[in-house]
Amino acid sequence: MDRNMDLIVIGAGPAGLSAACAARACGLDVTLIDEQAAPGGQLFRNIETPMAQAILDPKDRETGLALVKRFRESGATYYPNAVVWGLEPHKVSCTMNGKAEELTASFIVVAPGGMERPVPFPGWALPGVMGAGGADILLRSGGTLSADKDAPVVLAGNGPLLLLLAGHLLDAGVNIAAWLDTGYWSRRILSGALMPAGVLDAAYVAKGMKMALRVLRGKVPIIRNVTNIRAAGTDHVEKVLYDAGGRTHEIAAGTLLRHEGIIPRTHILNSLGAKHVWDAVQRYWHPVTDEFGRTSVDGLYVAGDGTYVHGGDASLLKGEIAGIEIARRLGVLSDAEADHRCTPARRKLRAVRIARGFLRYVFAPNPAIFNVPDETLVCRCECVTAGDIRKAVAEGFRDVNEVKRFTRCGMGQCQGRMCGPALAELTAAAQSKSPAAVGALQVRQPFRPVTLENYCNLNAPD
Structure with a gap:
């Protein structure tokens, strides 16, 4: 297995596939890693099967099939059924076929998509x-x-x-x-x-x-x-x-x-200490990026709804822009050529963001949805209730990570994916504050389950 390349893309949804295709079209050596068995992500999940095709809107079906076909013909190396559990600048740790693997690249594009709140x-x-x-x-x-x-x-x-x-x-x-x-x-x-x-x-x-x-x-x-x-x-x-x-x-x-509503998946970037900001309308944290998807971490880009939730077709544009920009930074494209290739997608993405700005308010979550009884289970992994969280705040714990350490909410196998937003909302509400004031859960690596054997084998000295 060739473990050194120009670009590693994590995630085979619309953004990840688009980034891989754009980078390959520029001549880059690209590897795409995804935990699903087939490309498509959530939007185009199982797009190559008749059942999925039958239920999708005709235009979405056409877009998804064309994207997957273009990716399969792009020449990018593709590893499905691979779980990424560790990430450092220029290095990815994952499990493939039950075995731990480590891949390195000049740049990494994280395209985790969004998840339901x-x-x-x-x-x-x-x-x-x-x-x-x-x-x-x-x-x-x-x-x-x-x-x-x-x-x-x-x-x-x-x-x-x-x-x-x-x-x-x-x-x-x-x-x-x-x-x-x-x-x-x-x-x-x-x-x-x-x-x-x-x-x-x-x-x-x-x-x-x-x-x-x-x-x-x-x-x-x-x-x-x-x-x-x-x-x-x-x-x-x-x-x-x-x-x-x-x-x-x-x-x-x-x-x-x-x-x-949908929120960005931020666990991977959070674990690397990438800069995030709070959106007070959509009530979620999202990474700070430039218009190309470049994060505050050297060599790391994020594309798709993992940056800010704009939808599947916007994710295609974000992925394309990131792939071309990385080719420019590697010197494969001149500034003029990269600008020529990127300009149509950048213009369309700006128009999409403006056009869909009203949806940010239409689908704004009501804070009242978190006004649940004390006995309501919040953290399924550690069996922590809303009352446990409120009690911790009453006893003087103010930051979400302080409450986490006191209650174990967010310490389970999902590492706060299923309870983190509610933990922040409840901690903030108990103090009459905004969730931005109580912070976000600090994610530690490995951010996905990995066997001790695989972890030790990968990190053991030669």
Whole structure:
């Protein structure tokens, strides 16, 4: 295995594939590493299979197939089923086929994508409760949401995947009992001033309107201003309870799909100490980069929704820009040639960001979604409740990492991926502060599980 190359790309989603293709087109020696069995990421997951193709929008299907085909024909080295658990400037540590491997390169592009914002609530650990993204992956993999195909499904939250998922469920003949909207209306009102800019990306706006019309035609009951969502059941969700209009309501359900928006995956960059900033509207941390995706860590770039969540087509542009810029920095392209190749993508990306600026407010998360009862489980790995976190703050622990050390919230196998955002929100709310004031969890390497044998074998002296 050749372990020295020009560029290593981590992640085979739209951004990673695009970066690899752009860099290869410039003549770079490129290796792409991904933990999935096939390229495509979450957006184009299993895109080469008939099942995934059938459920995707025709244009998305065409884009995804063309991207994967271009990548496979690019000549880039590709390692699927590889788990990256360590990263240093110019060096990647991972596990391939059960064996630890170390690869080095002049530059590294991290394209981890985004993830659904995890929000704890009573009953969220019950079987039958999952995120919208996970449910959509099940549908595209040929699975079913419930053993009882006729059992009603409840959608809940406020995020872009709900529209997409609702359409897929309706097309599959699934009974959607209700859509419980937790939208933050004071933010949504602000989006009105930015909506006219949507004409810069009219096709994207039209696509969203088409999905919304599909939901309206499907006569899905939409219930506004919902708070205090909880799932109830014995060994599986049986009903969903919520508050609206000053009263508590309940709906029989076999599945509850909750989605409160998408946040960047920042664990890898966080572990390297890359500079991040807090977005007060979308309520997440994201890495500081220049327009090419260059981070504060030497030789490290980030592309796609791992920088800031703009969507799959924007991720394609971010990846392309990063791949060309790295070729320029290696001296393979002149400044003029790199600028010539990058300019169309940079212009289009700027237009996309302006056009979609209103969505930042439409899908702004409502802080009230974290107002959960004390007994609510927050950290599944270490069985830490919301009450445990509030108690720690009351006893004088102020920073999220102090609360982490006291409660063990965020010390489990997921290293805070599933509890970190809620830990910050609860710690901040208990002090009447912004989450920005209590900091972000400090991620340590290895940031993914690795056997002691593999770790020692890789790090043992020769």
